[in-house]
Each structure stands twice: as structure tokens, then as C-alpha cells.
Amino acid sequence: MIKTLKGTWLKEWDPEDPKRWDPALAWRTLWITTFNLTLSFITWYVVSALVVRLPKSGFPLDTTQLFWLTAMPGLAGGTLRIVWTFLPPILGTRHLVTFSTLLLLVPLLGWGFAVQNPNTPYWVLLLLAFLAGVGGGNFSGFMPSTSYFFPKRLQGTALGLQAGIGNFGVSVVQFVTPWVIGFALSSSLLGSSQTFTPKPGVSQPIWLQNATFVWIPFVLVGAWLAWTFLRSVPVRANFREQLDIFRDKHTWIMTSLYIMTFGSFSGFSAIFPLLIREVYGKFDGAPDPLRYAFLGPLVGSLARVMAGPVTDRFGGAIVTQVAAMGIFLSALLVTLFTRPTSLEQFPFFVLAMLLVFFFSGVGNASTFKQMPMIFPPRQAGGVIGWTAAIGAYGPFIFSTLAAYTQKATGGFTAFFYGLMVFYALNLFLNWYYYARKGAEKPC
Template identity: 35%
Template sequence: MTTQTPTRRTRRWIEDWRPEDAEFWETTGRDVARRNLVWSIFAEHVGFSVWLIWSVSSAFLLAQGFEFTPQQLFLLVALPNLVGSLLRLPYTFAVPKFGGRNWTIVSGLMLLIPTLLFAYAVQNPTTPYWVFCVIAATAGVGGGNFASSMANINFFYPSDRKGAALGLNAAGGNLGVSLIQLLLPIMVGGAGIFGLVQASGTGIHLERAAYVYAGLALLASAAAWLWMDNLATVTSSPREQLQVVKQRQTWLLSVLYIGTFGSFIGYSAAMPLLIKINFWVPEPAPLGTGIYFAFYAFLGAGVGSLTRPFGGWLADKYGGARVTLGAFVAMTVFTLGVLWTVGQLTPNPTADPAIASQNAGWFPLFLGFFLCIFAATGIGNGSVYKMIPSLWKAKAERSTTPGTPERAAALTTATRQSSSALGVIGAVGAMGGFLVPLAFSAPWVADPLSSTKGAFAVFAAYYVMCGIMTWALYLRRPVRAHGLAAAEI
């Protein structure tokens, strides 16, 4: 009696994949990995754009005739981040189950749900607030894309190139935040690029942006179908993947990633509304008085996205723990700078143009400090993600002998577990994207400016705690604790 080989494999399943084998990598692996990385970046970029479409569109809802309070708008901004963080774990599990290419296709098609629902709702002025909340929550599927994309690319690259590859992959996705915030005002007729594009004479049309990104989602799925691959060597059951949840290292790194990525995505989502509430009033139309939020909303996410691969490169060169500590020190210093600047502002509950003009004088300092925070979050994102595979690899090497089959098997298991850890840590870290906008809205605080001050004070204290953790756990005695020198973590 013969056993039949499963017939699920197609030409898009790669049966032999050995990225740690130098000869295989040079002759075969590098080009295949690079091709998959390119289209993974594109798909993740579109996913991030859809995920954060509410971050800037919420600021235009009032101009389109909807009447929502600042607290309601901040909740609309926060909900996609909550759902996106919860979806990251199952999205990570989907890569070994269905294949990285296959799941990229499916996850791209799922982006049609939030985009088309968004287009329908914003064209109907009677759409109730709770419906907007439901639709905003569906945008979380774009956030889930990050976890599956990062887990997939982690399998394609050797350990000494993971920092740069994961940094580029993440940066491409993160840039989706900046570009949606830059391009949406132009697409919907709200003006953008520092006023070089004029506002539409027929008003705001938010549905245009939704249709554009629905088309891009279809394009991303088609590209994955044509040019990406599945790795047959990636096999893991959800039970095996969930083993990382029981490991202390997973949760320690999650705390750090809340500080870096949670801050990046939370600030990106909240920045348009922070500028709108504190530095701008809508009179006189069309651009109002003070600092028009649409001209600057994209800058923070753009800076953080561009510095993420730099953080991965620095981590490959100097060690993830050292770079992460430096990022938290910088985040603490610049957050205190933002807090000081916000303390100079005058509350503007009546939307007085005179107060908006007065506050606008402090905007350059506010923006400068804030962009420095974004730069530090990007560097920290890249360095923390470098630490994850390094720590799991070190554990495998400590328990095995070089050159043995046991070492090879242990390294394969470590790669699977580190990919699972990327998903878990990414999911927990993304919760910061939900908590940060809620901290700024603080419905229990009557004055929005007071809640903003309180939020930045809490964030600064958290960064201090993360810096101390990084030093104590990964720099003070790295060899004894992890079997690695500080420069290798």
C-alpha cells in the first residue's frame, strides 16, 4: 500500500528553503526573498492606509455635515486600532496554515469591506454614529495585515538580514499612514500639500478616497497572486505557535513595543485631531484660522516610517537593545518638550479665531518636538523587531551543539517561534494605537487641552519605565541572561 503525497502544492509552493545556507542564499534565496518582500510591502502599505483612513477623514466629517463631539471623533479614530490589534494574532497563524502568498491575496480582498462600507456611509447624512463606529471597526482588518506580512517575511530571510528586511517591510506599511493623511484631503476636495491644491467648490467628498483604496486593494491581491510564493517549509499548528504566549520574553518585549509602535500608530491616528482641536477653527471658510490640520497631518507618520528601516539597520550594526534604549531616551526628552509646548496653549472651547491665532504661534515648536518623537518611535520599532528573532535564536544555540542536526532543527523551531512572537508582540503593541487616542479624548475631563497635557505626562513616564527595562534586562548582563553580547541582541 502506497501513501499518496498531498496534492495541494502548486508552482507557487517552494519546497526547499534554506536561507541560513550561504550558498543557497546567494544562488537562489536572495532574489526570491526580494521579490516577495517588494509585493509584501505593497500589500501591507495598502492595508495600513485603509487601517488609518479614519485618522484624517474623521476631521472632515463635520465639514460633510455630520455633528460629532471631539470625544466621538477620537473614538472613531481609536476603534480601527483596537480591532487591528486583536486581529494580528490570528493573521500570524494564517501564514503557516494557508501560505504567505495565499493569505496576502485573501487579506487584500478583505480590505474591500471597510472601504466600500465607508463610501456608502459618508454619502448618507442620516447615517447614525453607531454605524460609523461599526464601519470604523472593520478598518481593523488593514492592521491585521501587518502581522501576517511580518511573520511571512521573517521566514524568507537569514538571521543577519532580518533587521533590515523587517524594517523595510514595516516601513512600507507605515508609509501608508503618511500617504493616506497626505493624499486623502486632495482626493476628497479638502485641499492639501500646504494649499497647493485648492479645495473643491462642491464640498467634501470622502467616498472618493474609499473608492481609490478599494481599487488598490484589488491590485495588491492581484500582484500577490502573480508574483509571491508560499513556503512549504513553514509548518506550525496554532497550539505550537501559542507556546510563545507562555514565555516571559514575549511579554517583556510586548511592553517595549507598546512604547514604540503603540506610540507611532496612536500618535499617527490622533495627530490630525490634535492639530484641529488646539490650533485651528473653521472660520473664515474654507481654510479657517490658525493651522490647517490637513497640511501637516501626514508629516509625523512619514518621519516615523522613514526612520524604521534605519532603526533596523542600526540594530543589525550595534545591537537592538542599545538602539532601543537610545530611542526611549529620545522619546522621553521630546515628549517633555511637547508637554511644555502644550502647556503654553490657551484652551479654546468656543472656537475663537483670536485664540487660534495665538496658539498658532506655538505650533512650530509643537510640530518640531512631535516629529522628533515620531523619528524615535520609528527607530525603536525597527530595533525591537530585530531583538525578537535574535533572542529566540540565542536560546536555540545555547541548548544545542554547532553543526549537529539538533542545532539545525532548533534553529528552524526558533524561526517559527520568533515569527509567532512577532505576531503576538505586534498585536499587544498595536493596542497602544487604541489607548493613545482614548487618552487624548479623556471623556472624564471637560477641557480637551487638559486631557492632552495629562496624556503626554503619562506617556513620558511610560517611556522612562521602558528605558529602565531595556537597560536592566538586555544591556546590564546580556551574556548571562541571553547568551549573547549586547551588540548581538
């Protein structure tokens, strides 16, 4: 057993050698980093939970502007993930997780003050939405650094647990937000209430700032835990050395597969509330989007956690193949309910969307099992970070394409048809390179 709690950098570490691996430190790293990753996802998706309340709280925003607010965290998350991809071998786990967690305070505090004034300029809201993407960027630093701590036989389970539980942050913030904004957290210390008008002639007080202020104590605790109990493994590489992953075609194939899985999860998580609002909001007694939107990311996150051990047993490629088929067929099912004639179709729309979330969650776990099997450890960490970075553009891509499709066609059916073409392409790529008998990289 090696000594682990003196200094920042461990002198030696090899998960494949029991004499040079400390499982207690590995699992402690997983749980602390996962706690901070959950807070990162909460910060990343708090905008999606807030936007559906802004128009009726005095903010003069149209539908296109709302979709752009949900798009900006995705744009930032993907871009920042590209940067965070290269940080684990440079900064090490301890410094990376600690300081990345503290960065979450910037958008949380910013949104907490901005939503208290309906006259806050739209460009300020866009900037704050972009800064919320810091939470998305953290994923590409946290996941690769955690992968260094576990042997290949446990990578599917470990990464499935971390990413799956971290993904719960999306559901948590979409579930907690409508509750916590309904009362004053500490008298007027955190600001006064705003006026929410759910329908003409009816108004009630609302505390939008609570949606972000409530998470600040947790962020401070998470940063303290990371600094106190985390250490960094001796996997070092400068920026230039890490660029070798881009010369391997499998980096790009896995990137496409991860866009199909996590891109769908992150993209639909961002726009699900607005989809409900736009597709079914025209009917009398229309459903409150936030009463249902959290179910999608919840199902996807649970699927990711449960699929991790399954991929360790059966292999990532075959599970990805099943996930790709499931996403394709579920998207087809959704199109049957995107032009509804009554609210009776709403439960079927939600069910079809939950199937999309389920299979995307399964695919999130299986693709992360494939990458450590295809690449050596340092490259695998880089590829995990890179694919996660591109997949994080999901909220931006899905939000902008959904807004454009609605404006051009008056609905969202064509949006789902376009996604199905992309899903079919990835179904073939995974089968040809990884899942079929005699595949180039069976995994």
C-alpha cells in the same frame, strides 16, 4: 539554487544555507508584500484622515465621538492581529497575503458609500471604523511570514524596509485625502458631492467618497501580484504548537517595548490631526490639521527604514535604548506646548511631536531586530506577530485616553505625563535584560 515557482509550498527552504535559499524569491516576496502592507496601512488610517472633515460636512458628531471613530480601527487592528499572528504557519504566505489584501475592499467600499449621506447612523460609522482595522491586522501576518524568507544577518534590513515602507501608508492617506476629496474622480459615477463648510457663510463641494474609492484598483492589483508571484515556505505549525511563546518572559518584555515604540507611532498617527484641532483650533487662523498631520507618520516611517541597517550593524538593544530615551525626552518637550497662549507656539508643538515620531520609528526597527535574535525562527515569527498585535492597540488606547484626559482636565498635558512613566519603565527593562554588560539576552 532551488526551484520556486511550481505550486504554493516550497519543498525546502533555509535562509542560513545558500544552497537552500533563493534570494530573488525572498526579495520579490518582500516587495510584493510591502506593497500590500502599505495598502493595509492606508485602509487602517483612512478614518483618521476623514474624521476631521465630517463635522463640517453635515455629520452631527461631537469631539468624543470623533475620538471614538479614530479609536475603533486600533481596537480592531490589535484584536485581528492576534488572529493573524497564528496564520502564517497555517495558511502560508501566498494565500495569507492574497486573501488578506482582498479583505481591504470591505471597509474601503463601505466608507465610500457611508460618507455620501450625513444621516448615516453613528453605529454604522463605528462598525465601518472597526472594519478598517483589517488593514492593521494584516501586519501580524505579513511581517512574520516575510521573516521566514531572510537570514538573521538581513532581518533588520528586510523587516525595517517592509514595516517602514508599509508605515508610509499612514502618511500617504493623510496627505492624499485632503487633495483627492476636492474634485470628482469620474463625474457622478462614484456619487455626487457633499457640502463642506470650513467657516460660517463659506461652503464648497467635497467628495469624501474619493478618500476610499481611489484605493480599490491598487488593492485588486496587489492581490493579483500576491497570488501570481508569491510562494510559501515549509514552516508549518498548528495553533496549539504556537502557544509556547507565551511561556517565555521575553515575549512579554518585547511586547512592552513594542507598545512603547509602535504603540506610540500608531497611536499618535491616529490622534495627531485631532490633537492639532483641539489644542490649536481655538485661535484665529487656526492651522488645517491635515496639512501637518501626515508629517508625523512620514518621519516615523523614514526613521524605521533608515534604522534597519543601523540595527544590523550595532545591534537592536542599544538602538532601542537610544530610542526609548529619545521618546521620553520628546514627550516631555511636547508638554511645554500643550497649553498654548498663541499660534506662535504651534511650530514648536509640531517639531516636538515629530521628534516623538522619529524616535518611535527608530525603536520600531530595533525591536524587530531584537526578536529574531532572542527567539528561534518559528517562535520569532510568532512573537513578531503577537507584539505587533498588542502594539496595534495604540490608536484605541491613545484615542480613548486622550479623550478622557481632555474631558477630565481640559487638556492633554496629563496624558503625556502618563506616557512618560511608561516610557521610563521600558527604558529600564531594555537596559536590564538586553543592553547592559552581562545582560541575560544581549541582542
